[in-house]
Amino acid sequence: MITSHKAHGLILPYPLQGHINPMLQFSKRLQFKRVEITIALTKSVLKKMKELPSSVSIQAISDGYDDGGIDQAKTYEAYLTRFKEVGLDTLSQLIQKLANSGCPVNCIVYDPFLHWAVEVAKKFGLISAAFFTQNCAVDNIYYHVHKGVIKLTPSKNDEEILIPGLSCTIEMMANQFSNLDKVDWVLINSFYELEKEVIDWMSKIYPIKTIGPTIPSMYLDKRLHDDKEYGLSIFKPMTNECLNWLNHQPISSVVYVSFGSLAKLEAEQMEELAWGLKNSNNNFLWVVRSTEEPKLPKNFLEELTSEKGLVVSWCPQLQVLEHESIGCFLTHCGWNSTLEAISLGVPMVTMPQWTDQPTNAKFVKDVWEIGVRAKQDEKGIVRREIIEECIKLVMEEEKGKLIRENAKKWKEMARNVVDEGGSSDKNIEEFVSKLVTIS
Numbered sequence: 001m002i003t004s005h006k007a008h009g010l011i012l013p014y015p016l017q018g019h020i021n022p023m024l025q026f027s028k029r030l031q032f033k034r035v036e037i038t039i040a041l042t043k044s045v046l047k048k049m050k051e052l053p054s055s056v057s058i059q060a061i062s063d064g065y066d067d068g069g070i071d072q073a074k075t076y077e078a079y080l081t082r083f084k085e086v087g088l089d090t091l092s093q094l095i096q097k098l099a100n101s102g103c104p105v106n107c108i109v110y111d112p113f114l115h116w117a118v119e120v121a122k123k124f125g126l127i128s129a130a131f132f133t134q135n136c137a138v139d140n141i142y143y144h145v146h147k148g149v150i151k152l153t154p155s156k157n158d159e160e161i162l163i164p165g166l167s168c169t170i171e172m173m174a175n176q177f178s179n180l181d182k183v184d185w186v187l188i189n190s191f192y193e194l195e196k197e198v199i200d201w202m203s204k205i206y207p208i209k210t211i212g213p214t215i216p217s218m219y220l221d222k223r224l225h226d227d228k229e230y231g232l233s234i235f236k237p238m239t240n241e242c243l244n245w246l247n248h249q250p251i252s253s254v255v256y257v258s259f260g261s262l263a264k265l266e267a268e269q270m271e272e273l274a275w276g277l278k279n280s281n282n283n284f285l286w287v288v289r290s291t292e293e294p295k296l297p298k299n300f301l302e303e304l305t306s307e308k309g310l311v312v313s314w315c316p317q318l319q320v321l322e323h324e325s326i327g328c329f330l331t332h333c334g335w336n337s338t339l340e341a342i343s344l345g346v347p348m349v350t351m352p353q354w355t356d357q358p359t360n361a362k363f364v365k366d367v368w369e370i371g372v373r374a375k376q377d378e379k380g381i382v383r384r385e386i387i388e389e390c391i392k393l394v395m396e397e398e399k400g401k402l403i404r405e406n407a408k409k410w411k412e413m414a415r416n417v418v419d420e421g422g423s424s425d426k427n428i429e430e431f432v433s434k435l436v437t438i439s
C-alpha cells in the first residue's frame, strides 16, 4: 500500500523579530505548498509581541529566561548556553506532544544560532534544515572565520576592510557553522541571482538552497491569497499617520529613514542626520524609536513643519517602501531592510552600523549598484553635508539615474524568483518534495 504522509515542519527561530519574521514568511510559503507548520517561540517573545500572526500555528517553548528572554541574560553567550541546556528538553517535549496530534513533525528548520537543534532532529530521526537569515556573502565571511582562515582584530577603522566591525559578535556569528556538516539542507534568505558566484562556491561545501526574498506574497508574486501580514514586532506601527502623510506627497519625493529595531546612534550622529535631512530639498519620513528620541537636537521636533517631514516611532515599513511617494531609503542596511528595499525597487543611501551591515552596504553600492554609501569621517560620524549630497545623488541627479534604473530591475527579479518556476520557488518546491515521505 502506498501512503502519502503530510509533511510537518517545526520552525525554531532565534527569538529576535529580525530572525522570526523571515522564518514566518518562509513558513507561509511552505504552508502554501501544503506542509503543516508549527513555529516554536519562546515564552518571553510571546509575552512581548504586540500581535501574533493568525496564519500559522504557534507553540511556546522555554529558553530558560521565561520573563525577559535575551534581555534577562547577562550576555549573548550566557543566553545561548542556557537556551541550549533548557531547549534540548523543551524542544524534545514539543516534538513528542505534536507526535500525538495526528501529523507528527518530520523536519526541524532552525536558526543556526541554535545549532543544538540538529541534535534533537537526529534523536527523533527528523530531517534538519538550518535557516540563515543573513545573505550568502556574509555567511561566507562567517564560514571563513569559523574555519580560522580569517583572523579578526577589533578596530573602528573599517571602511573597506569590513571584518573588524564584526568583532563584538563574531564568535556567535561564526558558531552558526557548528553542526552544519550534519544537516540535510542549508536554507538562505536570499536569491540566486543576487549573489550567484558566492552561492555556487558555498554550494560545493554545503547543501545550500536560497529561498528568499521572504516578503509577504502580496508585495511580490501575489500567489498566496491575501498574504500581507508582515509578522511580529515589539513596536506598534503608526500606520495611519504614515500613510496619510505619504498620500499627500508627490511621487518619488520622500526620503524614508530607518535604522531598524536595534541600532543606537550617537547623539552627534543623530544631530548630523537631522540637519542633513532638513537641509536636503526633499521631505522625509524618519523612524526614531522612543529610546532614540532624546538624542534628537533640541527643538527639532517642535520646529519641524508637517510639510517638511514626519518623525514616527515605528512604521509599517513594507507599506511605506511600496508607496509611490518614496524616492529613496536611508538605511542601516540590516539584511531584512535591504532585501525589502530590493524587493520593492527603492534605491538606498546606506549608513551601516555593525555586524553584517557594512558588507550589505558594499553589495548595495558596488555589486547591485542600487545605492551609495554615506561615508563616515575619521571620528566615525557621517556629516550633514555628506548625507545631503548622497540623498541628492540618489533622488535627483543624472549620476543617480543608473542606480534608480537598477533598483527597478532588481524589483522585477525579486518578484520573478518567488513566482512559479523562479529560482527560489524551485528550491522551496524541491525542499517540500523531500519532506513528503512516501512509504
Ligand code: UDP
Pocket: 018, 021, 237, 258, 259, 260, 261, 262, 263, 287, 313, 314, 315, 316, 317, 318, 333, 334, 335, 336, 337, 338, 340
Ligand atoms: N521595520 C518596521 N518598521 C520600522 C522599522 C523597521 O516594520 O519602522 C522592520 C523592517 O521592515 C525590517 C525589520 O523591522 O523587517 C528590521 O530588520 P533589519 O534586518 O533590517 O534590521 P534589525 O532590526 O535586525 O537591525
